[in-house]
């Protein structure tokens with residue numbers, strides 16, 4: 553696969569917002585979508601322990617069960633709203649009386665781009681991977697939610713019966729890595745998360761993806777080139793649009809490799825007009841994934857022996873201790889996922905038998921990594937199933953089925 557191929561692989565998540573929209577919507581953010589559909593919403597600013605200022609969006613139902621939706625690599629909360637109220641998970645959960653919160657992790661454009669001291673044109677701003685998403689961003693977000701919902705309960709706004717301050721978590725792709733970091737580094741969150749539902753989870757990449765060493769090398773070459781020219785943000789807004797205008801056919805070809813059905817593809821290709829499909833990512837995010845792929849182990853970022861000694865008290869990078877994770881977890885995979893392959897997801901299950909309660913195959917012969925966000929049939933194939941299993945779990949009736 554060429555460099556372009558790799559870029560497309562990384563880019564497709566942004567394409568989720570194209571469905572049936574006209575040009576006026578090409579620059580919409582999450583907020584624009586919420587406003588356009590007159591969805592009542594709140595904005596919450598959260599500052600992490602290391603100074604990032606993240607904006608959360610909430611479709612509020614004070615007193616109801618709280619659900620937190622977490623995006624994957626290079627994504628943002630946009631992916632949970634941009635198919636509109638008829639299809640997108642955020643709207644659907646809200647209609648079903650859930651208190652819905654949308655995370656924007658550091659780097660996400662435009663709601664994860666503030667810092668108390670740094671700006672997003674500085675190298676330092678971009679020194680993060682999913683490690684920081686799990687070690688800093690998720691704790692700040694989940695603590696903030698508890699504070700807000702806790703005070704609503706005290707002030708008597710809630711009239712439904714004693715909701716807990718636990719959170720139901722739903723994450724796509726790399727969000728699962730951040731969740732693992734969160735619960736292994738800060739074990740108190742094992743009690744705070746009632747259920748984790750992981751769509752196309754990544755975690756260990758070794759030997760599970762449908763690409764090879766040459767492809768990884770070509771991606772890393774691209775990353776290095778960007779860094780060399782001091783472009784720390786990997787895929788700035790407008791990048792995909794320009795690229796695909798120049799090389800339309802290649803663009804189309806590679807999109808088809810990573811997003812499943814013909815139906816989805818039609819919409820995907822429309823999306824190349826969007827200015828803000830790319831919601832930003834750091835070189836270190838890609839490098840960290842590469843390190844995991846190489847080592848075959850779920851390790852923290854490897855800074856090299858000298859730095860590792862300072863940071864981890866050992867020459868090797870920290871191995872996350874997955875046996876600390878006890879949150880009940882449901883894993884979802886697509887039959888033809890090129891990144892979170894069925895084998896890969898089963899390998900996660902094998903490592904986390906204590907917490908995995910079910911492994912669900914999406915009922916479609918073709919279902920790829922980004923279809924979890926962009927498929928025309930996402931409501932029936934993914935969202936309805938996910939909500940059904942979540943409700944069964946909450947009633948204590950989830951069956952242990954490994955597919």
Ligand SMILES: *[C@@H]1O[C@H](CO)[C@@H](O)[C@H](O)[C@H]1NC(C)=O
Nearest residue numbers: 586587588589590591636637
């Ligand atoms: C939102 O509200 C405005 C003004 O009340 C109305 O014109 C518009 O049609 C509404 N949009 C939707 C999607 O309901």
Ligand SMILES: *[C@@H]1O[C@H](CO)[C@@H](O)[C@H](O)[C@H]1NC(C)=O
Nearest residue numbers: 595596597598605606607666
């Ligand atoms: C959140 O931050 C934004 C910009 O950083 C600011 O405009 C807004 O007023 C803040 N909102 C709250 C509730 O503090």
Ligand SMILES: *[C@@H]1O[C@H](CO)[C@@H](O)[C@H](O)[C@H]1NC(C)=O
Nearest residue numbers: 739871872873874875876877
């Ligand atoms: C990992 O965590 C488990 C459970 O807390 C603990 O018993 C075990 O000693 C830890 N292993 C390492 C290598 O730290």
